[in-house]
Amino acid sequence: MARQPLGFGQERPPVRLWLVPAASVVAGSLLAIGPYVANVPLMPPFGLLVLIGWRLLRPEIWGAWVALPLGLIDDLIGGAPLGSAMAIWTIVMLGFDIVDHRMLWRDFATDWGLAMLALAFATSAAWAIALFTGGAGPYWTVVGQMLLSALAFPMVARICRAIDIWRRGERGRTA
Amino acid sequence: MAPPRHRGRGFSRRIQYGLFVGYVVAIVGIVAGLGLVLVARFDPVAFQGIRGLALDLTSPATAVFGNVGRGADEIGGGLSSYLDAARQNRALRAELEATANRLIQARATEYENARLKRLLHVVERGTQPIVVARLIGSDAANHRRTVTLAAGTSDGVRAGQPVRGPGGLVGRVAEAGARVARVLLVSDGGSSVPVRVARTGQPALVAGKGDGTVEIKSTQLGAPPLHRGDLLFTSGTGGVFPAGVPVAVVLSVSGDLATGRPLAEPARLDVAMVLPEVELAPPPAAPVGSAN
Secondary structure (H helix, E strand, O other), rough: OOOOOOHHHHHOOHHHHHHHHEEEEEEHHHEEEEEOOOOOOOOOOOOHHHHHEEEEEEEEHHHHHHHHHHHHHHHHHHHHHOHHHHHHHHHHHHHHHHHHHHOOOOOOHHHHHHHHHHHHHHHHHHHHHHHHHHOOOOOOOHHHHHHHHHHHHHHHHHHHHHHHHHHHOOOOOOO | OOOOOOOOOOOOOOHHHHHHHHHHHHHHHHHHHHHHHHHHHHHOOOHHHHHHHHHHHHHHHHOOOOHHHHHHHHHHHHHHHHHOHHHHHHHHHHHHHHHHHHHHHHHHHHHHHHHHHHHHHOOOOOOOOOOOEEEEEEOOOOOOEEEEEEEOOHHHOOOEEEOOOOOOOOEEEEEOOOOOEEEEEEEOOOOOEEEEEEEOOHHHHHHEOOOOOEEEOOOOOOOOOOOOOOEEOOOOOOEEEEEEEEEEEEEEEEOOEEEEOOOOHHHHHHHHEEOOOEEOOOOOOOOOOOOO
């Protein structure tokens, strides 16, 4: 993939270039709260899924530190102990940075596999933190969440791609 | 496709410093995050202010769809009861016969109870609810079992207060914003409620398992075994929960451990009542002057 200069959509307000991805991650976090009462945490962590989607699509827009504020917002929205998503998401982002320097070849399948690894780590770590700070369910609930996350990732990656095209005002030029 | 290069790491000092600072910030942030988790471990009600604010800000997202969710929920319930009608009919008939007997017994007990209370001049502690509000939603990705309640500190709701629904005990307020509060359910992995078995009167502890069910541990050695269908209600031991609120029903028993289901089904997004926290009576004053 050739890197497009970010000044491609020059006529757009530049604030949209960084605000849109961040807003989409927050929107992902908001997706988990809804008018239902879940007995088992089956919903994938959509905030993290969207963040990973952006990280794999456009590594250059963010440093690993961006996971700190976004994770904090996710903690506040979801009611997890403050700092849990902050730490977990940032570790995931650093992990992607390390992988980026090692891997020579990449396609969608490897991206999906990497996302799966990251999500397996993140959901397990969130479960462990919940257990540490008071109590969590049995571990099988995490496995269900992981499987659903795996199924949801391709969709999230497509949505990120669509948002990216709109964000950079490329509609009609690339698609 | 070759991997997109992660920031051109060229010879530019400025870019290299920028990258380095980014990593330092990220690692300091991870340490800070883990520190915050430690704080949450030892002080669960820390950062109540900012968490309550976030709860208030995100509540419209759930409240807007409240009616839709309720409708969908009821459609699901209606379909399954239609498919299950014949079996349900038989079960209900049997239950009706059993309850008719129980009702007569209960009336007799009630009468006796009223008489005994008059006799003893027992003054019931005021259990006026603080507020009655609707349960509006939850976070389906969270590992703690919580539910949001459409009432907050402006209605007098405080962290720690017990919450009950029409069916039974829902849980305890974990944190409260100005207009919305988060309630930790009885089925949460960190919840435990002292109860009494309705049939035998033996004390037990209902501990959440985190998957919608609860575990019942007997706190008495050599207690008579629990049976499937045993009802459990709060004993009021240790304060916090008022006595006599139904909590759970036993589903299966294996040895000393029994599994049950909470009686309040918050999954139906029903109304709930916040009750004042029951305070323990102060310990009796030490006797003045020893008897020697």
